[in-house]
Amino acid sequence: MTLHFTCKFIVTIRPKEGWQVYSSAQDTDGRCICTVVAPEQNLCSRDAKSRQLRQLLEKIQNMSQSIEVLNLRTQRDFQYVMKMESQMKGLRSKFRQIESNRRTLLTKNFQELKGKMNELQLLIPVLEQYKTDATLISQFKEEIRNLSLVLTAIHEEIGAYDYEELQQRVLGLEGRLRNCMNKLTCGKLMKITGPITVKTSGTRFGAWMKDPQASPKNNKVWYMDSYTNNKIVREYKSVSDFVAGVESRTYNLPFHWAGTNHVVYNGSLYYNKYQSNIIVRYSFESGRVMTQRALESAGFHNVYPYTWGGFSDIDLMADELGLWAIYATNQNAGNIVISQLDHLTIQVLNSWNTEYSKRNAGESFMICGTLYITNSHLTGAKVYYSYSTKTSTYEYMDIPIHNKYFHMSMLDYNARDRALYGWNNGHQVLFNVTLFHIIKNDDES
Structure with a gap:
């Protein structure tokens, strides 16, 4: 038995990826007979799961870099807090001294206390930023934990197939395509695009x-x-x-x-x-x-x-x-x-x-x-x-x-x-x- 249908071949050029050919067919009643796709040579790198895996890895790397930046900043702030703590201890000692001998309080002591208080005022925004950074770090850690679970699931799903196995599958599909194409006899031109x-x-x-x-x-x-x-x-x-x-x-x-x-x-x-x-x-x-x-x-x-x-x-x-x-x-x-x-x-x-x-x-x-x-x-x-x-x-x-x-x-x-x-x-x-x-x-x- 011989079947007639219209078949369209589309060739696309991708300079960095090579060629790809699609072939579709239908009979005179409009029913689909077959659709054949020739996979590209680099199908593995374009696999949906591999692409998702790569995107997750890139996201995790970006988050890790952000956490590293936050960690350096919090370390810096911690050193500043330690310094402020030392100054506060000195200020507390001054207050005790004043309390024990109010009569000997001098103008010099007031000026010194005023300077210390001005320095401590700078500590307030630092502590606020420190608190915000700590919250962000906590959120990042939670998101990384969730992404790691997704990453593990994807890895388990596609990990069973290495590159060589996937490449063999691609070659098998190409062979099947060529067998199908060999069944196509010469055709009549219908359209140019x-x-x-x-x-x-x-x-x-x-x-x-x-x-x-x-x-x-x-x-x-x-x-x-x-x-x-x-x-x-x-x-x-x-x-x-x-x-x-x-x-x-x-x-x-x-x-x-x-x-x-x-x-x-x-x-x-x-x-x-x-x-x-x-x-x-x-x-x-x-x-x-x-x-x-x-x-x-x-x-x-x-x-x-x-x-x-x-x-x-x-x-x-x-x-x-x-x-x-x-x-x-x-x-x-x-x-x-x-x-x-x-x-x-x-x-x-x-x-x-x-x-x-x-x-x-x-x-x-x-x-x-x-x-x-x-x-x-x-x-x-x-x-x-x-x-x-x-x-x-x-x-x-x-x-x-x-x-x-x-x-x-x-x-x-x-x-x-x-x-x-x-x-x-x-x-x-x-x-x-x-x-x-x-x-x-x-x-x-």
Whole structure:
């Protein structure tokens, strides 16, 4: 049995915490089929009980510091009281002396007594403050006693699980999520939300990307500024390093690139060689060109670019089904041609001719073997046309995409993150996508 439902994938960026993916689904009657949450790598540190435990410890530390301050103050006041006690004893002796011999009382004695009384007047506010501090100390001790009981209860509740055990639970949940995700076949684009601005850098034109074929632990980001006259590719170990500008490595390509429509796939960079229709496959591991091949009949050097120009004649991209090239030919009257490529040899495996003019397309991207085309690179752009390579049919659409910074020079889908990467007028952005999916049962092929 095959169930149909709408599934929304949301990707959020937290530079210091990594990625998180949510997936929800419902059938055509609106009933919830499944909700899956992928826990973050650092779930343990974000656990509610651990957070409460940490807050209690911080509160106790603050109270302990307050008590220490009060203790120092009361010690100081105690020394002052001891001094006043000594003076009072001396004053009592003076009074006894006066009582025993009233006739010998002199003016000097009165002045001395007056001075002593003035000194003792200062003792009154000190004693009042001492009394207040003592009350506060008592209250603090009582609160700490209560917090200690709560702390002990929480510790007993979660103390049975150490970090390694909790980490194994997280990994188990991730495995279950991936098993569920593997049951999702390719879907149809229904909605685009965002963007999330990850960083602002570079010129108005450029490309940034991740490898959809990389392992879950590999979150490298590659960055290529400008659409020509550049050969430098910058590598970052993670999105947080990319945001912070911490490069891990740079690569000096043997040829300049043309346009901004490059893609990293299975450890290699695929790009259009400047002033040619040649596609270059450059291996990051070996640091050299592995393959280069001409895309037969493909227009190049601003013959059939996207609406914004920039030598964007040949667009290389990847989705769940593999590597693709989007371009136009004279034979197809300047309309878009879709070709699926062998990622090792760059040979064309199959091609489809569309009826959509390449020069009238703002940008395009592949999801599950379907090409989606925007009608503009400027404000007000929307996904206007789609072509399915599975059925060789097209469809007109009306899916808005928020062009936040007014000029889109790169838009590409990442199948692993299930998000659109964009270069929006010098801003590196991410869009979330909502797809209509089919869930297959285990017994279905």
